[in-house]
Amino acid sequence: MSILPTAKTAPRPHLADLTVLTYGATKIGKTTMCSKAENALFLATEPGLNALDVYQTPIQSWDDLLTACAEIGEGKHPFKTVIIDTIDNAYKFCTDYILKKFKVEHESDLGYGKGYAIVNNEFQRVLTKLAFLPYGLFLVSHAKEIEIETRTGKYTRIVPTLPDKARKIVMGMVDMVLFCDLELTPGENGEPVMRRVIRTKPSLYYEAGDRTGRMPETIDLDFRKFLDAFNAAVAPLKPKPATDKPVTKKAEEETNQ
Numbered sequence: 001m002s003i004l005p006t007a008k009t010a011p012r013p014h015l016a017d018l019t020v021l022t023y024g025a026t027k028i029g030k031t032t033m034c035s036k037a038e039n040a041l042f043l044a045t046e047p048g049l050n051a052l053d054v055y056q057t058p059i060q061s062w063d064d065l066l067t068a069c070a071e072i073g074e075g076k077h078p079f080k081t082v083i084i085d086t087i088d089n090a091y092k093f094c095t096d097y098i099l100k101k102f103k104v105e106h107e108s109d110l111g112y113g114k115g116y117a118i119v120n121n122e123f124q125r126v127l128t129k130l131a132f133l134p135y136g137l138f139l140v141s142h143a144k145e146i147e148i149e150t151r152t153g154k155y156t157r158i159v160p161t162l163p164d165k166a167r168k169i170v171m172g173m174v175d176m177v178l179f180c181d182l183e184l185t186p187g188e189n190g191e192p193v194m195r196r197v198i199r200t201k202p203s204l205y206y207e208a209g210d211r212t213g214r215m216p217e218t219i220d221l222d223f224r225k226f227l228d229a230f231n232a233a234v235a236p237l238k239p240k241p242a243t244d245k246p247v248t249k250k251a252e253e254e255t256n257q
Contacts, residue, residue: 015037015230016134016136017134018136019136019137019138019173019174019175019176020136020139020174020176020177020178021087021139021141021170021174021177022034022141022178022180023142023143023161023180023207024143024179024180025142028180029180029196029221030140031085034083034085034138036224037081037136037223038080038081039080039081040080040081040083041056041072041079041081042055042083043056043065043082044056044058044085045059045060045084045086045090046085046086059084059089059090060093061093061097062090062093062094062097064093065084065090065126069126072130081135081137082130082133082136082138083140084137084138084139084140086141087139087170088141088160088166091123091166094119094123094126095119097122098119102115116165120166127169128173141162143158143159143160143179144160144161146158155204155205156205157205157206157207158179159206171207176210177208178199178200179200179206179208181198181199182195182196182197183195196220196221197221198219198221199217199218200216200218201215212230214233214234214236215233216233
């Protein structure tokens with residue numbers, strides 16, 4: 001039996017089918033925005049949800065995360081969106097788990113490149129399994145500035161605080177990278193006002209991206225407005241319901257009378 005496809009894969013026009021990385025400065029509103037997602041469950045790897053009325057499972061180790069993921073995978077729950085807050089701590093827990101498993105103090109103790117490969121393979125395995133479940137997946141990270149040096153000079157770029165290897169894994173699997181930022185806009189009296197926004201398009205100066213290619217470049221940092229923008233962007237991708245009913249022989253005879 002052939003395993004090759006016979007039809008194209010349809011676009012995924014529902015947010016619950018996607019994996020999203022959301023990052024930005026501390027206290028800018030990333031967690032609050034994610035908390036408005038449909039039937040959200042937080043896998044909380046750090047404190048910070050005390051001011052929010054949310055469902056959360058405290059995650060203090062990789063074993064905790066594995067247990068939570070197994071229960072989520074069983075599907076015996078009402079949740080439709082899973083939020084790992086923060087994915088940075090999840091990666092640290094994964095590293096600690098591997099070091100403890102192999103009874104070493106550092107990844108390099110396992111030989112050149114081997115320890116890092118084992119950690120990254122485990123991290124990617126679990127994230128990929130979560131991403132394939134029929135739930136939306138939001139990964140939350142903080143932001144940091146790094147200096148990029150080119151042949152023509154240096155410039156500053158804002159990226160998630162994940163370690164490089166983990167960031168490459170996450171960037172390769174997510175459908176959207178949302179950068180939560182502050183933007184100066186003129187107020188009613190002409191005075192500048194700070195506006196909290198989501199940036200969705202790639203830039204030289206920060207990480208962002210949207211695989212639909214249809215999202216606005218800038219959206220207010222508000223889940224409802226983000227969802228409205230997403231639904232408008234994917235509306236052309238959704239299959240149209242059939243409007244023509246099949247004509248039966250009886251219906252054709254009645255029409256001709």
